[in-house]
Amino acid sequence: MAKRSIMKTKLKQQVINLIKREIPEIQQVKDKVKLEPPKEEKFGDFSINASFLLAKHLKDKPINIAQRIKQILESEEIFEKVEVAGAGFVNLFLSTKYFEPILEKAILEGDTYGEIKNKTKGKINIEFVSANPTGPLHLGHGRGAVVGNTLANLYKYSGYNVEKEFYINDAGNQIKMLGLSVYARFRQIEEPDYPLPEEGYKGEYIKEIARQLYESHREKILSMSSEEEVVEYMAEFAKNLLLDKIKQDLALLGVEFDIWFSEKELYTQGKVYEVLKFLEEKGLTYEKDGALWLKTTQFGDDKDRVLKKSDGSYTYFAGDIAYHFDKLKRNYDFIINVWGADHHGYIPRLKSAMLALGAKEDWFNVVLIQLVKLFKDGQEMKMSKRAGTFTTLKDLIDMVGKDAVIYFFLTKDSNTHLNFDIDLALKKSSENPVYYVQYAHARISSVFREAKEKFNININELDSSTVDTSLLKEKAEKELMKYIAVIPEDIYEITEKKQPHKITQIAYELASKFHYYYNNYKFLQQDDEKLMKARLYLLKAVRNVLRTIFKIMEITPVERM
């Protein structure tokens, strides 16, 4: 985990200014100077690489330059200690005082610690899940939902206006097939031998929908004049029902959308026609073999793509262009699409189309979601729609709970395969990372209950005016404060890098530092009330930061377990 900090930028500038007085050449390498927390704590809170960069300019060895830098910085009071190490690293040790305002911020901001409240970074759109409304959500959708939603929360935290969008594929063949499938099941109620369509949906839920229609809408259906009309009616009915189910399942994970965008409306509102006309007028299309093509090769694709087939119908691609043209006109600073990894070959194509429409180079972004495999008793639970051994997202949530689903879906980079270990998710021990981080929160809550009961200390009344934080001198305490200081910028960083899975690492590390502290130090001691209050104050800050992180992930901050 990269350990940047709130004060890093400020501190770097400060350090450079100090060095500049003695070594003006630093101005030339300023942008390359890195002020980073090193891997090992013995190398200090921060380490600066300036001596290596200056070596060429000063024609001297890094180690000698490092010595000069050490002398310059040593006298500053914000540093407890300055050391030269290795081939020329200068290691900086901050004094405890440095962390006091940060602690206070964590106390005051509650579960929004470090969040950038004025959303001035820009307006963005994140589209995710976008499952076909032809069946229940499966595990891949669930992973996409969690990754997309967490990403959205991260961007909000980092100061963006975020709109979450679900694209409803309600136009194409699948919906027609859905109608035909329901229709067949409907007919089967009276004629068991009535055939299912070849590519039809075979799940139990289709039968249930058919039964429902048979029981409560039979008369209406029988009064319809054509089979076509019936199928269309059933498709619409099933679609709405399944879409509702999808919404319910997503709500279980704390996922809600701002915009539900209908593919069908792109066609009914003429938006597909419109965007094709727009592209034609820009001279970016041509006709060949009776079809209309887009010159995507002009924008980086390896071949041109068909927009309108020779039979006169539009390709899915054309609809998608129209959809993203609509997004483009909504003036987002950039957009992110969360897609299944099997669509990765589709990216260059759509990206080219967006460039053709005048989007900026980095406007269109895609985050890919790889497969989820379930493991139980060390065995993979093979999933097969045909064999009926199909585990839905809802099934998984019912098995292990919402928090475990979210956490486990976020443990790995979304672009790598995920093995979901059900046994591990159910374990109530430190092997299970969800319990580990939640336990940290519950433990602190427990300490607070104890503090109230035995010492009559009200946690809500602890603030900077009643607490002397300078008493927090232990190493474990400094570690915690340092980590708290560093977390917001860590979060901004994983946001910009689109690595939502790393939020679990941050949560885990904070929990780990707390558990260490807990095991090695007493908080509720009778003999020193001032120290007791200072430590409880620190715990309160830790709990707030945990809550902040949990909120981003939509995980429950449990008081008791």
Added chain:
RNA sequence: GCGCCCGUAGCUCAAUUGGAUAGAGCACGUGACUACGGAUCACGAGGUUGCAGGUUCGACUCCUGCCGGGCGCGCCA
């Protein structure tokens, strides 16, 4: 065949995007409750970073070539 992703401890993953002795968790071994929740903590062992070259003060990271795995290459959606 072409393109993209991946290959790091027994397993699952990191490594501040080119920096210090490649780090965590799990599993394994040893130890820690008369005290705030032991659902925890500490210590230990574990590596030729798939292989071979190259670039430079320095490479898990960048370049080239192999080996192995995954995915994608429709006038499907």
